Amino acid sequence: MRYALLALCLLGGVVHADDVTVKIENFTFNPANVTIKSGDKVTWVNGDDIPHSVVEKNGAFKSKPLDTNDQFSMVFKDAGTVDYFCGFHAHMTGKIVVAP
């Protein structure tokens, strides 16, 4: 795995070592709480047979509906906490902590 990541970095130069994937499965964001550094990218991938979405708590951003295997990425620059939920199923929540 480490070699694969290294290879990707060398090839494309776009994969940040600390980029994070949040899997959406069984109506949960997994992991629900993620800590990243400023400039890191978070990618959500929907593994369920039903659409989900990623909506910032106060509407600062939202993804399009993510059908099965669709994904959505965001780069977070500002330090702080980002709370988000699923626009279809509001009881699904997650949190991104962006360290400076």
Added chain:
Amino acid sequence: MAHSHDHDDSQPGLTRRHALECMVWAGTGVLWGMRAGVPVSLGMLGEAATARAAGTGFTFMQISDSHIGFDKAANPHAIDTLKEAVGHIAQLPQKPAFMLHTGDITHLSKAEQFDNATQLIGQAGLQVHYVPGEHDIVDDANGKAYLDRFGQNTKGTGWYSFDQEGVHFIGLVNVANLKAGGLGYLGPEQLAWLEDDLKPIKDSNPIVVFAHIPLWSVYPEWGWGTDDAAQALALLKRFGSVTVLNGHIHQLMQKVEGNITFHTARSTAFPQPAPGTAPSPGPMKVDDDKLRGLLGIASITYEQGVNPLAMTNTSLAEFK
């Protein structure tokens, strides 16, 4: 027992004889009344038609969760099962007064999904009163696609009321402006409208409320409830007869609470698991020969002087 999905076997009032009677009636649909939480069979679908013919009441249909655009394993042919449901309604010997659709008409609010759904549903030849599900308002403009089609004569995100032969019908929207960590949501603007709407209605006037997400707390762990439903239900307390019709959970469920009878309808697209019986409420894949027994439609009969309204749930498997 192909008919078993119409009955909650845990209901204490259901005897073996009762079940056998239902088996005899399979294929025509059985009228169910709910008395004190126990289903009571009232007769065959034909009796509802008789009530209508005699001018003492009327019958209307409820379909729900057609999810046009859904093509996953739980039912790759959601359009075909909707077609079957509508075909059955179109062939009823006595034409129902109208149809309610309790939301999730489409899977992803796409124009062609709305077009396909309305074109198919139109083949029933009935006036249709819609409310949106959360899947119907995920277009880029947050529900404009829905309102452009179904929003005439509605308020806010699509709520409205109308009267039919002495029954007051209220279509509510509890899928818009959802809050992080919350359930379904009506919001203060809609609740204020509801209060105003009910003001001139007499206590003795039967009320039917329909909305997508259940207005009672079915299983909050899966989001199956509405955060501010209690405020709406408080406004409905003074009425002698209130029937609440919901969808969203893709399975039959009933509850009686004081003057209010709650029902959830089957989907025409795919079943979902019973609360807490699976890791998530996602689409439930069953054997192909079981699918149609878990999909279906509802017929509701209002008969003057008879309370509460009688509910008939018919699965697609019973259409043949």
